[in-house]
Amino acid sequence: MIPVIAATAQEVCMCELLGMSANVPTDLCFSFTGLRQRGGGTGPHKDGWGVIFYEGIGIRSFHDPGASVSSEVANLLARYPIKSTVAMCHIRQANVGSVALENTHPFVREFGGRYWSFAHNGQLPGFHLPDCGMAQRYRPVGQTDSEALFCCLLNEMLEEGVDALDREQLVQRIVGFCAQHAQTGVFNIILSNGLWLFSFCSTKLACITRRAPFRPATLRDGDIKVDFRSETTPHDVVSVVATSPLTYDEGWRTFAPGDWCVWEAGELVGAGHVDVPRFAHPKDKKPMQAASA
Template sequence: MCELLGMSANVPTDICFSFKGLAKRGGANGPHKDGWGMTFYEGKGCRTFKDPQPCSFSPIAKMLEDYPIKSELVVAHIRQANRGKIALENTHPFTRELWGKNWTFAHNGQLTDYQNLDIGCYQPIGETDSEYAFCYILYRLRQKYANEPNDWIEVFHFVKLCADELKQLGVFNLLFSDGQYLFVYCSTNLYWITRRSPFGKATLIDEDVEVDFQQHTTPNDIVSVVATNPLTSNETWQKIAPGQAHLFKHGEKIF
């Protein structure tokens, strides 16, 4: 299956360290060789980098390992194809508009009977079960809320109900964001960690790289990272229970 990586922070932060570890799993230390992508939110905009080539050998990925793009919210994905051919249109994350916001979606898992989902006005561009599920959630949200809602906690309670439904079709680990909130849903395997002052050192599992976060942060910084599997060997990552959802905002877990 694929692997996910998400970040929520209270200040613009780069994800170079975590992505360097994830990238090794994209065809070198892991089987996820069928493409990769990463979306960075910057204000109301977002920029996405995608490549259907293995992440470990992608020149674009190599650039991002060393290019410190600052963002408060990032969603990344490395793909092991099971639904849909290896192609750019089937590469996560997917981004669509709703209520004047860019929504980003990345999925790890495999669904059955997904072609029967009611996706309304949303049409998949590629062939994946993941993009069908994304269209389904967006259509359910559009049906329930004609206009942008005020209660965002209520919105994400509803998204969890949708995720619970999709989980009945198979494995459904999810990262879902509007650029401010990061919604995380676990079907089988997801971990998270929050780093805050006092910051220490961290060592990657997949690469011989260590970073001293104290040299790159202020005492007020808060950064949470979510991944399919822990990325560092000397930190304590929290495992999310199957069927459980977390909501992050500005680096803090709020739901």
């Protein structure tokens, strides 16, 4: 039986995650327009935000320690279509680590000649980097447990000599890491090396794959509708993962705690489940329902 462990809103970082994987370069303007409203507008996550766009093996990163709803840089990203096959976004409500640029997700490190990026929703009380591995080649710059956990994962993979280009081996290793750390706290994550996008649900995560026939969709945050038919070709496949559904008129799939998924070029290429303790998601303790389709 999986134990249920209560957590209060004060104990757990309320953050919003967003990830995208696509088979053609796709912009994030629509999803980002919705998500950014939660950064000080429809949501309380006003303590910084960041976006990573992969274009081939290169990245563009945007980080801002202020509220996304009023950010000049966020204004640009909501209207300027940066085309990407993998992107991730995080908006932050701080608890561990001050409101500062160095504590703003997603975190980025080069590993095996690729840029890896990582964003986390949750908190792991008592986690300290020295707990894992002696190499500590990767060190956190800021004070968050999230960045320390990311460094810990990379240090472990470096020590073990995992093949940085072998997706199967990497995902297996990352799932093991998630299963271990999700025992001690809330550990919803998205992680990418630019080729594939991995997500692990500890309390709350939802996803959708859009493909032909495309349809209109309406944002839950803000009265904005897009008709994907005019934005796509019949061959486009785009998967989006987020803390909660971004639209109310599409069929999002909700994750159960312990579920993980990995997408490449928009398609689900791996998924599974590990047993984890059930922590309550702060301010949202009812089970999440799929949005009406």
